[in-house]
Amino acid sequence: MFGNFFTPWKRLADSYPEKFSFKTYLSAFLANTIMRTVGMVLRLIIILFGVACCIAFIIFLPISIVIWLALPLIIIFLIVSGLILIIFS
Amino acid sequence: MNITDFLKQSSIYNVLATEAIVSEDFRLQLSKISKIIISVLVFVLLFIYFTKSHPRFVEFKVFIDQYHIVNRIFGIILVNIGVYIYSQLAKFYYSSTYYFEKIIGNKYTRDEFYTFSAGRILYRGQKTDILHGFIESRLGRFIFLRLGISLKDSRAFLSKQKTILKEDVPVPEGEILKIKDIAKYLYSTKKEFVKFLNDRGITDKELYGAIDWAIYEIETSEYTSQWWRPEALARTKSIAEDWSFGQTFLLNKYSRNLLNDQEVGSEAMSFSNRDAEIGQIENALSKSVGSNALLVGEPGQEKMQVIWSLCRNIKNKKTSSALQNKKPVLLIANIIISACKDKTSLEDQLSRIFMEAVKAGNIVLIIDNITEIFKHAESLGSDFINLISPFVSSSGVQIVALVNTSDFHQYFESNKALVNNFEAVLVRPLNTQEIIQIIYSAALEAERVYDVFFTYQAVAELANSASYYFSNGVSSDKAMDLLNEIIPWAKRNSYNLVGKNEVLEYIEQKTNIPTSGKISSKEKDKLVNLEKLIGQRVIGQNDAVLAVSNALRRARTGVRNPNKPIGSFLFLGPTGVGKTETAKALAYVFFGSEDNMMRLDMSEYQSDDAMDKLIGSFTSGKQGILSSMIREKQYGVILLDEFEKTNKDVLNLFLQILDEGFFSDMTGQKINTRNIMFIATSNAAADTIFAAVNADKNPKDSTDVIISEIVSKGIFKPELINRFDSTIIFKPLEKVDLQQIAKIMLMKVSNRMIEKGLKFDISDALIDYVVENGSNKAFGARPMNRFIQDSVEGSVANLILNGQAVPGKVIKFSIDGKDLSEKVS
Numbered sequence: 018m019f020g021n022f023f024t025p026w027k028r029l030a031d032s033y034p035e036k037f038s039f040k041t042y043l044s045a046f047l048a049n050t051i052m053r054t055v056g057m058v059l060r061l062i063i064i065l066f067g068v069a070c071c072i073a074f075i076i077f078l079p080i081s082i083v084i085w086l087a088l089p090l091i092i093i094f095l096i097v098s099g100l101i102l103i104i105f106s
Numbered sequence: 107m108n109i110t111d112f113l114k115q116s117s118i119y120n121v122l123a124t125e126a127i128v129s130e131d132f133r134l135q136l137s138k139i140s141k142i143i144i145s146v147l148v149f150v151l152l153f154i155y156f157t158k159s160h161p162r163f164v165e166f167k168v169f170i171d172q173y174h175i176v177n178r179i180f181g182i183i184l185v186n187i188g189v190y191i192y193s194q195l196a197k198f199y200y201s202s203t204y205y206f207e208k209i210i211g212n213k214y215t216r217d218e219f220y221t222f223s224a225g226r227i228l229y230r231g232q233k234t235d236i237l238h239g240f241i242e243s244r245l246g247r248f249i250f251l252r253l254g255i256s257l258k259d260s261r262a263f264l265s266k267q268k269t270i271l272k273e274d275v276p277v278p279e280g281e282i283l284k285i286k287d288i289a290k291y292l293y294s295t296k297k298e299f300v301k302f303l304n305d306r307g308i309t310d311k312e313l314y315g316a317i318d319w320a321i322y323e324i325e326t327s328e329y330t331s332q333w334w335r336p337e338a339l340a341r342t343k344s345i346a347e348d349w350s351f352g353q354t355f356l357l358n359k360y361s362r363n364l365l366n367d368q369e370v371g372s373e374a375m376s377f378s379n380r381d382a383e384i385g386q387i388e389n390a391l392s393k394s395v396g397s398n399a400l401l402v403g404e405p406g407q408e409k410m411q412v413i414w415s416l417c418r419n420i421k422n423k424k425t426s427s428a429l430q431n432k433k434p435v436l437l438i439a440n441i442i443i444s445a446c447k448d449k450t451s452l453e454d455q456l457s458r459i460f461m462e463a464v465k466a467g468n469i470v471l472i473i474d475n476i477t478e479i480f481k482h483a484e485s486l487g488s489d490f491i492n493l494i495s496p497f498v499s500s501s502g503v504q505i506v507a508l509v510n511t512s513d514f515h516q517y518f519e520s521n522k523a524l525v526n527n528f529e530a531v532l533v534r535p536l537n538t539q540e541i542i543q544i545i546y547s548a549a550l551e552a553e554r555v556y557d558v559f560f561t562y563q564a565v566a567e568l569a570n571s572a573s574y575y576f577s578n579g580v581s582s583d584k585a586m587d588l589l590n591e592i593i594p595w596a597k598r599n600s601y602n603l604v605g606k607n608e609v610l611e612y613i614e615q616k617t618n619i620p621t622s623g624k625i626s627s628k629e630k631d632k633l634v635n636l637e638k639l640i641g642q643r644v645i646g647q648n649d650a651v652l653a654v655s656n657a658l659r660r661a662r663t664g665v666r667n668p669n670k671p672i673g674s675f676l677f678l679g680p681t682g683v684g685k686t687e688t689a690k691a692l693a694y695v696f697f698g699s700e701d702n703m704m705r706l707d708m709s710e711y712q713s714d715d716a717m718d719k720l721i722g723s724f725t726s727g728k729q730g731i732l733s734s735m736i737r738e739k740q741y742g743v744i745l746l747d748e749f750e751k752t753n754k755d756v757l758n759l760f761l762q763i764l765d766e767g768f769f770s771d772m773t774g775q776k777i778n779t780r781n782i783m784f785i786a787t788s789n790a791a792a793d794t795i796f797a798a799v800n801a802d803k804n805p806k807d808s809t810d811v812i813i814s815e816i817v818s819k820g821i822f823k824p825e826l827i828n829r830f831d832s833t834i835i836f837k838p839l840e841k842v843d844l845q846q847i848a849k850i851m852l853m854k855v856s857n858r859m860i861e862k863g864l865k866f867d868i869s870d871a872l873i874d875y876v877v878e879n880g881s882n883k884a885f886g887a888r889p890m891n892r893f894i895q896d897s898v899e900g901s902v903a904n905l906i907l908n909g910q911a912v913p914g915k916v917i918k919f920s921i922d923g924k925d926l927s928e929k930v931s
Contacts, residue, residue, distance in 0.1 A: 021350070028352030028465060056349075063346050088195060095188035102181025106174035 022060055025052035110232050112275045116219045121203050122229040130200070131244070137193035140186040147183050151176065197331075204328050207284055208321045220283035223321060227288055228275070235270040236288060237296055245285070245320060252316040253308050254561040254605050263302050289317055308563075315542070316562035322546050340423040347431060352466035354435075357459050360442050361435040364472065365421050369414040372551075379540050383412045383531055384419065390529035391470065391504045392428035398498055398505040400476075400524070402514045403533030405775060406580035409508045412533055413472055416506075420470075432504070434470040439478040449486040453493055460494055464502035476507040480517060491524050498527045512774030516724070541569040541582045548589055556593050563606035568592070571613050574668055574780060575621070576740070591616070619741040619781050620662060633659050636695065643691040644684045645850070646843030649806050650677065650834040654688065657783075657831055658696050670767045674784040676749070676827065678812060679836025680792040682886025689745045689785045702742035704735050708786075709751040717755050722772030733771040741781045749786035750821045757826055760784075764829035786830070790821045796883075799838050809835055839886050841877065847887045848876040851894050859902065863913025866902075875921045901928045 029052050031045035084091070113119050154170060157163040170176060205222040220228065223245055231239020240246040241264050250260045276291035278284065292299050293310050303313060332338060364370060383401075390399040403409045417434045419425040437459070446452035456479075463469040473479070483490035497503060507528065509518060518524050536544070545568055549560045572585035592612050596604050610621035620629070632639065636655035637648075644651055657673035660666040666673075677685040693703035711719060722730035735744070746752075746760075763769050767780040791812045798808040812835060817824050827833060839847070849868065856866040880893030898919065905911035910930045918929045 024350070027349065028467070059349070060346075063349075066345075088191065092188045092192050092195075095184045095191070099181040099184030099186075099188065102184065103178050104181075106177035106181065 023053050023057050025049055026056035026059065107275050109228050109236075109273065109275055112219065113225065113228055113232070116225070118203065118205065118218065118220070118222060118225050121200065121222075122225050125200060125226075126229060128196070129244075133193050133196050136189055137197070140190040140193070143186045144183055144190065147179050147186075151179055151183075198334070201328055201332055204325075206325050206329065208318070208325050218282050220278075221285065223285040223324070224283045224288055227285060228283075231273075235273045236276070237267060237292055237299060238264060238269060240288060240292060245324070249313075249316050249320045251559075252320055252562045253303075253306075253312065254563065254603070255306060255308075263298075267298065285321065286314055286317055289313055312563055312566070315566055319546055319562050319565065322543075323550055326547065326550075337422045337424060341421055348433065348468060351433075351468035352462075354462045354466050354469065356455070357435065357437075357462050357466075357469070357471075360445070360455075360459060361437045361471075364413065364417045364434045364436050367414060367417070369411075370417045370421055379536070379543070380412050380415045383533055384416050386529070386531045387412070387416055387506060388426045388429060390531065391506070392426050393529075395501055396499050396527040397428070397501065398507070398528045400514070400518065400528040400530045401506060401508045401533060402511055402530055403508075404535060404580045405510045405773075406583040407586070408535070408580055408582060409533050410474070411582075413506065413508070428504075429470065431468060432470045433466075433468050434472055436472045436474055439473065439475050442479060443482045446482075449488045452483060452486055453488055456490075456493060457497075460497035460503065464497055464500050467502055470504045470506065473505065473507045476509055477513040477517060491521055495523055495527070498524075510774070515774075535580065536582045538569050538573070538581075541572065541585050542566055544582055545569055545585055545589060548586060552589065552593055556597065557602065558593060558596055559603050561603070561605045564604045564609045567606045567609040571609065571621075573778070575613050575617050575619055576778060588613075617740065617781075629662075632695065633662055639695045640688065640691045643694075643850075644688045645846045646839050647684050647688065647836055650684075650688055650836055653832045653834050654692060658692070668780065671764065671779050672781060672783045674764045674830045675786070676822075676830040676833045677785060677787045677836055678791060678816075678833060679787075679789065679795060680838055680886055681789055681884065682881075682888030683836040683839055684887070685785075685787040685836055686745065686747065689743055689787075692783070692785075693743045697742050702739065703745055704739065704742060705745045705747060706732070706735075707747050708756070709748045711752045711756050713753070716753050717759065718772075720756060720759065721769065724772045730771060733769075733777050736777055736779060736782060740778070743783045743785060746784060746786040748788065750788045750790045757822065760786075761823075761826055761829060764826075788821075790819070791815050795835060796838060804837070806835055806837070809833065838883070839881075844877045844881050844887055844890070845873050848873045848880070848890060848894075851891060852876065852898070855894060855898060855902075859917070862906075864902075864911055865916040867916055867918040869919070871921050872898075872919045872926075875919075875926060879924075897926055901926070905930060 031048045033045050034041045113122065154176060158167055203222075205218065207221040207223070226245060227239045227243045228236065229239070230243045231237070234242075241250070241260050247257060247260065251257070276283065276287050278287045279290075280287075290310075293303075293313065300310075303309075329335075387399045387401070391397045401409050401412060403412075413434070413436075416425075416429075420429050420432055420434060423430065442452070442455065446455050460471075463471050480490045483493070498505060505528075514530070518528075542565060545565050549565050553559060568588050569581075569585050572588055573581040576584050588609075592604065592609060595612050595615075596602075596608060601608050613619070614621045636658060637651050640651045640655065641648070654673070654675060657666075657675070660673075677688065679685055690700050690703055694700050697703075715723075718726075718728070718730070720730045720732040722728055722733055732744075759769060763779050764784065768776050768778050771777055794808070794812050794815050798804075798811075813827055813833060816822055817827070852866075852868045852873065856868060859866045876890060876894060876898075879897075880890035881887055882889060901919070902911065902917060905917065905928060911917060915930050918931065920927055920929060
């Protein structure tokens with residue numbers, strides 16, 4: 018997973034020359050480094066976003082389960098309190 | 107068992123019982139109204155809030171405060187939120203407990219006794235009986251509407267029915283009781299119900315069909331509204347799903363992403379019977395090397411429908427692991443062909459496209475009509491198969507190529523490189539029932555958009571007519587085309603309800619083929635008096651005229667076998683006895699004009715290239731005479747003159763045409779001949795017919811002898827003769843017949859003279875003279891026409907030229923021994 022973290026953004030990578038040439042090697046190396054950095058940054062952002070979502074999920078899941086279970090009671094509460102407001106205001 | 111006891115056995119009973127208290131319609135209304143009230147009141151609250159400090163609204167504010175309007179509005183909103191939540195919860199509850207009996211292959215089967223729809227009807231009929239339950243239930247009313255029966259009609263019928271107390275529960279055919287079982291039970295036990303349906307022209311098959319469609323509609327709408335199903339949730343695209351795959355800049359120029367196609371997005375269209383083909387494609391694409399498939403099928407949209415279903419599975423994540431997260435793109439052959447005009451650019455672009463696809467790693471490349479690219483490459487001197495072979499055998503890209511059956515046999519079947527790397531998957535043509543299934547969803551979609559209503563009979567007729575009235579193409583495509591064409595037509599003619607008759611009327615207008623929907627009184631007269639009408643032109647051949655007339659009546663009333671030509675006759679008899687004239691008379695009387703008779707002189711099809719001439723040539727690309735004849739005029743008579751003179755291959759072709767009502771042209775496309783009448787004439791065995799007549803026998807009685815002579819001489823095979831609806835012997839004409847014919851011919855001359863202001867006296871002596879000198883035993887009445895031209899018409903022409911015959915004069919011919927002399931008075 019750590020290897021994947023640094024792979025180039027959307028496989029946009031230059032291939033290294035078969036015959037060694039310093040200039041082309043360097044330009045490919047630079048381009049690939051940029052692409053790997055872009056990939057790494059975007060992945061980091063999305064991982065952080067995912068982690069935030071997980072935390073929110075952990076917090077809100079018990080609350081939503083309670084609300085879900087209590088929904089019939091909530092319906093009764095809403096209707097009764099609504100009627101009280103209409104009639105006794 | 108008592109209905110209530112039966113119902114109580116299942117856990118669905120509670121659902122049915124609560125549903126009966128608050129009906130589905132009422133719940134939907136509640137949900138809608140509460141939503142509207144909430145939004146309006148929120149708007150009012152906002153208005154009050156923003157105007158409270160405005161000096162112009164002081165009085166209004168006082169009024170609000172005095173009556174505690176804000177609190178009351180707030181109260182109404184709370185009540186309505188409660189109602190809305192209730193209706194939504196009820197929707198989840200009823201929808202989740204719904205038992206799918208038709209779609210998604212009974213996957214929700216539990217240990218049950220009856221399906222939801224059957225339960226609803228029985229629950230309704232607990233206090234009365236099943237018939238009442240069926241007709242009064244929402245589903246039953248809907249099924250009746252689909253059959254074209256109005257609510258008023260069904261209520262009137264029901265009011266006359268007595269209730270049967272303590273009725274037994276119908277016995278199901280399968281493991282659980284379905285609504286179809288109830289319908290079958292009603293149809294077999296309630297005579298009044300059957301009469302009610304039959305009076306409206308509805309058969310039991312149509313009743314079951316309408317039920318099928320109604321269930322399909324309810325279940326698809328239920329299924330698509332269940333957004334909480336895992337498949338429905340899986341359709342939402344995940345974030346960063348394709349980040350680990352590469353980009354395809356060049357490929358995007360020549361292709362489109364199929365996941366965005368409307369056909370893939372629509373869940374209603376997902377219930378097709380293509381599981382077998384999709385399974386085969388998935389298997390082929392799951393191979394480690396050479397994971398490619400070649401989809402072989404008839405020209406048309408059927409192959410693409412399979413692809414759309416596959417893409418839908420990919421989108422719903424309901425596919426094998428080899429296709430998970432894959433991106434199916436359709437490479438559009440025409441764009442490549444128009445962009446790459448020379449060999450270098452084509453090879454360069456194609457290899458770059460394939461390289462890009464391999465590099466991206468998630469591409470399923472779908473090539474529509476691969477033959478076009480193949481042929482284009484060939485014309486530029488490039489070997490397409492060789493060019494793509496390195497990519498085809500790579501594991502980086504999966505390819506599905508679409509190819510027509512005939513092209514597959516011609517170009518690809520023998521190519522080893524291709525066959526090794528591509529697995530051929532044959533797309534099975536759909537049968538009528540499956541086509542109806544496709545039309546189900548398409549018709550529902552059309553109803554929503556165009557505000558029309560189709561009855562079940564209309565939908566069934568669309569599917570049947572597609573293969574019955576149109577000469578070529580794939581039936582499911584034709585049925586869809588018909589559906590798409592009939593909507594604007596119906597709107598133009600202000601038909602909001604499209605029934606069977608409307609469909610037939612449209613087809614009649616489109617093809618000029620009279621459908622059996624409506625027979626006008628004029629046409630009825632014509633049909634009843636066919637013998638008389640044809641007999642006015644065909645003399646002395648009563649048996650032949652009767653046989654042909656009967657066949658036509660069978661065809662027009664829809665009694666004939668729909669999978670064969672309208673009629674097929676073999677006319678045997680000597681020359682000049684009226685065989686061709688019968689065909690012409692038929693075309694004139696029944697098909698409206700002699701132009702509807704197409705003639706093939708079969709003596710022209712003796713050589714080895716006869717088949718190429720008739721059905722077209724594969725190598726030269728030339729269209730065949732027979733195939734283009736039928737494409738142009740798919741309704742009429744085809745006269746096969748001198749049928750015995752053609753070669754054996756052609757006779758074999760007709761063996762199939764007469765038996766199955768279609769043939770395949772050079773491209774492998776099926777051509778429908780089911781609305782054509784074939785008349786083959788032959789003077790084979792004329793000698794035997796003469797011999798029978800000389801022996802004072804009616805040739806009709808010697809039919810067997812004549813046929814066996816034809817078979818023993820090897821002129822026609824017995825199976826070919828048996829394929830004809832009827833073999834009709836034309837007897838040599840007798841003197842009386844010849845006299846009548848001579849009279850008709852002379853009348854024609856007389857009519858032409860009347861146009862020039864001349865009168866022409868046709869005496870019996872003249873008729874006898876024409877018969878004696880104009881006809882002969884071997885050629886029958888044929889030479890008579892020529893004789894009249896030479897003698898009578900020739901003489902009249904001379905009289906006109908020398909000024910004797912001027913308008914108002916009467917021309918009279920007298921016979922003096924063997925000479926004919928003319929007189930003008």
